[in-house]
Amino acid sequence: MSAKRSSKKTLKGPPPRASGIARLAADADATEDEITQLIEKTRAEGRDIRSPLPWLRTCHENGDLQAMLVTLRAERGAAELQEWGNWREQQPKCPHGEAGGRELHPQSGEPICAICRHDARSIHIGHKEEVKA
Numbered sequence: 621m622s623a624k625r626s627s628k629k630t631l632k633g634p635p636p637r638a639s640g641i642a643r644l645a646a647d648a649d650a651t652e653d654e655i656t657q658l659i660e661k662t663r664a665e666g667r668d669i670r671s672p673l674p675w676l677r678t679c680h681e682n683g684d685l686q687a688m689l690v691t692l693r694a695e696r697g698a699a700e701l702q703e704w705g706n707w708r709e710q711q712p713k714c715p716h717g718e719a720g721g722r723e724l725h726p727q728s729g730e731p732i733c734a735i736c737r738h739d740a741r742s743i744h745i746g747h748k749e750e751v752k753a
């Protein structure tokens with residue numbers, strides 16, 4: 621007897637991955653980009669995880685995801701700072717000979733060059749100082 625089984629299942633099939641990422645991002649107070657990066661990182665680290673997204677959801681539920689996001693953001697911040705540093709070195713020198721000396725540091729929001737920075741602060745507090753180049 622070869623019963624012809626219906627292959628119809630009640631499952632609707634796997635949900636679209638993008639929406640799973642979006643949902644987790646919303647739940648974890650992260651961006652979809654960050655969740656995608658964590659998935660890629662999980663794969664790159666060679667972990668034996670078949671489905672990174674459900675695994676990340678579990679991490680979110682047990683509180684581990686926040687620590688992973690903190691690490692991810694710190695790494696990305698360092699990479700962006702490195703990139704900014706490379707760009708800054710290509711900028712014109714300030715009057716004191718520092719490449720990109722007048723550019724504002726992305727974290728401090730002040731010029732890189734100490735003299736330019738001093739000058740900028742002096743302007744802020746009202747008494748402008750003459751700085752000889």
Ligand SMILES: [Zn+2]
Pocket residue numbers: 714715716717718721722733734735736737
């Ligand atoms: Zn300067």
